[in-house]
Each structure stands twice: as C-alpha cells, then as structure tokens.
Amino acid sequence: MRTQVLVIGGGPSGLLLSQLLATQGIDSIVLERRTKDYVLGRIRAGVLEQGFVDLMDQAGVSARLHAEAIEHSGTLIAVEDDYFRVDFQHHTGTPVLVYGQTEVTRDLYDAREAAGGAMIFNTENVTIHDAETDTPYVTFTTDGQDQRIDADFVAGCDGFHGVSRQTIPLSVRREYEKIYPFGWLGILSETPPVHHELIYASSHRGFALCSMRNEALSRYYIQCSLSDHPEDWTDAAFWAELKRRIPKEFSDRLVTGPSIEKSIAPLRSFVTEPMQWGRLFLCGDAAHIVPPTGAKGLNTAASDVHYLFQGLKGYYQDGSEAGIDTYSQNALARVWKAERFSWWFSTLLHRFPDQSEFDLKMQRAEIDFLRTNEAAQNAMAENYVGLPY
Ligand code: APR
Ligand code: PHB
Numbered sequence: 001m002r003t004q005v006l007v008i009g010g011g012p013s014g015l016l017l018s019q020l021l022a023t024q025g026i027d028s029i030v031l032e033r034r035t036k037d038y039v040l041g042r043i044r045a046g047v048l049e050q051g052f053v054d055l056m057d058q059a060g061v062s063a064r065l066h067a068e069a070i071e072h073s074g075t076l077i078a079v080e081d082d083y084f085r086v087d088f089q090h091h092t093g094t095p096v097l098v099y100g101q102t103e104v105t106r107d108l109y110d111a112r113e114a115a116g117g118a119m120i121f122n123t124e125n126v127t128i129h130d131a132e133t134d135t136p137y138v139t140f141t142t143d144g145q146d147q148r149i150d151a152d153f154v155a156g157c158d159g160f161h162g163v164s165r166q167t168i169p170l171s172v173r174r175e176y177e178k179i180y181p182f183g184w185l186g187i188l189s190e191t192p193p194v195h196h197e198l199i200y201a202s203s204h205r206g207f208a209l210c211s212m213r214n215e216a217l218s219r220y221y222i223q224c225s226l227s228d229h230p231e232d233w234t235d236a237a238f239w240a241e242l243k244r245r246i247p248k249e250f251s252d253r254l255v256t257g258p259s260i261e262k263s264i265a266p267l268r269s270f271v272t273e274p275m276q277w278g279r280l281f282l283c284g285d286a287a288h289i290v291p292p293t294g295a296k297g298l299n300t301a302a303s304d305v306h307y308l309f310q311g312l313k314g315y316y317q318d319g320s321e322a323g324i325d326t327y328s329q330n331a332l333a334r335v336w337k338a339e340r341f342s343w344w345f346s347t348l349l350h351r352f353p354d355q356s357e358f359d360l361k362m363q364r365a366e367i368d369f370l371r372t373n374e375a376a377q378n379a380m381a382e383n384y385v386g387l388p389y
Pocket of ligand 2: 044045046047198209211212219292293294295
C-alpha cells in the first residue's frame with residue numbers, strides 16, 4: 001500500500017489532520033491500535049478554544065458542535081467560601097465552547113467514514129522505518145497479517161504511549177518533564193451542573209473543579225493523593241469532599257447522584273523536542289502533555305495539527321518545504337506557552353505537600369492579585385481562550 005501522509009493514531013489529532021488533508025485532496029491512511037468504540041469510550045475534557053472550533057469548521061465537521069456546544073463567556077475562581085469571576089468575553093471578546101472531546105472524536109470518525117477515509121483498526125507492532133529519508137514506510141500487523149505502507153510523510157499522532165516519539169533517537173530528542181505530587185479523582189454524573197459556568201476551587205483541603213458536558217451531565221474533580229484508587233472512594237465520600245471544597249452557595253445547591261464513570265488521572269507536564277525528525281512529525285500527546293487544569297491538551301494538539309496541515313498543504317500545492325521545515329519550531333513556540341499557563345494555573349490552585357507557610361501566603365497573594373487586577377485577569381483570559389496560532 002502507499003499513501004501521501006501516513007497517520008499513526010486515531011484520536012482527535014490524527015483524525016482532525018486526516019480530515020483536513022482530505023479537504024485539500026491529500027490522501028492519508030490512519031492506523032489505530034484500538035477499535036473505534038474503545039477510542040470513543042475515553043472520557044476527556046471538553047473546553048474548546050475558538051482556534052479549535054475554527055479548525056473543525058475548516059474540516060467541515062462542526063455542524064453538531066455549533067448546534068450542541070455550550071458557550072461560556074467566563075469562569076469562577078473560588079477560594080474557600082469566597083469566589084470571583086474572570087470574564088473572558090470582556091477581556092478578549094472571545095468565549096470558549098463546552099463540548100465533550102468524545103463528541104469531537106465521534107464527529108471526526110463520522111466524517112472520515114462518510115468520506116470513505118482509510119482507517120485501519122487493531123494495528124499491532126507499528127514500526128516506522130527510514131523516517132529520516134524521503135521514502136519513509138511503516139510496517140505493522142493486523143488480523144495476523146504483516147503489512148507495509150509507504151508514504152511521503154508520517155504523522156505521529158499516537159499519544160503519550162505511542163511509538164512515534166520513541167522512533168526519534170535519544171541522541172536527537174530532548175525531553176522535559178514535571179510530575180505533580182497529586183492526581184485528579186473525576187466522576188461523571190447524570191445530574192444538572194451546579195453552576196452554568198465552570199468553578200475552579202482552591203481550598204485548604206485541596207483543589208476541586210465543577211464542570212459539565214451538557215445541562216444534564218456533570219463532570220466533577222477533586223485533587224487526590226497519588227496513592228488513591230477510584231474504588232477507595234464511594235460516591236457519598238466523593239460528594240461530601242467536593243462540598244467541603246467549594247463555596248457554601250454552591251455546595252448547598254449541588255445535585256448529587258450515582259457516578260457513571262469514576263477515574264483518577266495523574267498530572268504531568270511534558271514536552272519533547274524536536275517535534276519532527278526527517279519526515280516524521282509528532283502531533284498532540286505524542287509530543288507533549290499538560291496537567292488538565294487549563295484544559296489545554298486537546299487545544300494544543302489542535303494548533304500542532306494546524307501547523308502541520310499548513311506545512312503539508314504548502315508542500316503538495318505550492319512545492320514549498322518552508323512549512324514542513326519549520327513545523328517543530330512553530331508548534332513548540334505555542335506548546336511552551338500552553339505548558340506555562342497549565343503549570344501556572346495548576347500551581348495557583350492546588351495544595352502541594354511540601355508547601356511552607358510562606359508558600360501558602362504567596363499562593364493566596366497570587367489569587368488575590370488575579371481577583372483585583374485587570375491586567376492579571378486579562379492575561380489569564382487571553383491564555384484560557386487560547387493564544388493565537
Ligand atoms: N499504533 C497505532 N495507534 C496507536 C499507537 C500505535 N503504536 N499508540 C497509540 N495509538 C493510538 C491510541 O489508541 C489513541 O487512540 O493513538 C491515539 C492517540 O490519541 P490521544 O492519546 O487522544 O492523543 P491525541 O490524538 O494527540 O489527542 C490529544 O486527547 O488524550 C487527550 O488529553 C489529551 O485532550 C488531549 C487529546
Ligand atoms: C472537564 O470538563 O473535564 C474539564 C474542564 C476544564 C478543565 C479540565 C477538565 O480545566
């Protein structure tokens with residue numbers, strides 16, 4: 001088999017790239033290790049930057065998003081029993097859209113299937129060959145059959161545990177990482193959200209987040225120990241702890257119910273440089289990870305896809321290699337700004353085990369500065385709604 005762009009990974013990054021390429025008549029094949037249903041079963045954040053929405057418009061897959069997404073023009077920041085609002089619309093003129101990543105992925109799969117896009121599932125032993133040449137190829141096994149696909153380019157959209165990043169030699173690759181000493185225990189419940197916007201809460205007991213998927217489906221998180229397991233927490237214990245961490249105005253009106261999903265996610269900041277090697281390009285979680293606090297995972301994967309799509313479009317339509325030659329530097333310039341915001345917002349709101357009394361005073365002063373200063377709120381809003389591509 002042969003294609004122009006071989007995409008490894010059928011998550012949001014790979015599917016969005018494949019769909020964008022198809023709009024320009026550039027053919028691609030997507031290799032996905034799992035099944036489509038498995039991919040769609042993942043529960044992920046759902047706050048979309050306008051830049052992501054614009055890409056979905058460009059890809060022709062945004063109809064349901066525009067019909068069903070909830071527009072948020074701000075968010076609440078709570079400290080113990082007090083809270084204030086950061087008004088994104090006022091500071092930036094831009095809202096964010098709340099629409100589950102699962103729905104984004106579903107819309108992309110529907111579009112690829114409708115277009116007859118080539119997707120191969122249950123692929124095993126994917127191996128990238130000759131990435132540093134003009135004739136890369138990929139071998140893999142599916143249904144017990146060994147396969148080979150030759151391509152002009154390989155897009156590594158295979159997430160943090162994929163094969164693409166590992167293909168770049170350690171002598172070429174540099175990795176930067178910060179592991180946070182806590183996790184997020186998250187539940188999904190078929191209950192109405194406690195507030196019409198998100199509430200990021202910093203309390204002496206730890207961080208909490210009140211989010212949603214729609215008016216009848218709520219998503220809540222509490223900071224937890226890395227030694228915790230979801231089964232350690234009954235629903236009742238989760239609700240009781242969440243109520244202790246948010247202002248009384250909201251805990252009094254919180255509608256609780258059975259969890260339909262309960263999981264713990266560790267928090268990590270991670271970046272690999274460079275994001276390309278020869279004709280292999282890394283996109284999304286394959287190249288970088290952010291703590292979920294700033295909801296930047298999917299949105300930063302989107303800007304990677306934008307830069308790579310523009311580079312490949314320039315190659316095939318104008319014979320220009322400028323975009324693909326500068327992909328890594330262009331993508332990383334925005335990746336590091338998203339890493340910084342995610343690190344800043346996480347450090348601002350969470351309790352760290354080694355915090356001194358002075359550290360706590362600094363944290364509280366930073367929150368008070370955000371509460372009272374227009375420039376501070378403007379900076380937060382600019383980062384939250386998404387910096388320009
Ligand atoms: N071969 C083929 N597919 C693979 C391989 C492999 N060796 N390894 C991983 N995959 C698949 C995974 O099964 C997954 O479906 O690649 C896909 C990667 O998808 P994501 O992990 O969702 O990463 P990405 O598409 O970059 O999306 C980033 O998703 O994980 C969230 O928080 C993240 O919101 C961010 C967004
Ligand atoms: C979520 O709804 O899952 C969510 C929202 C905002 C975040 C993180 C997660 O910052």
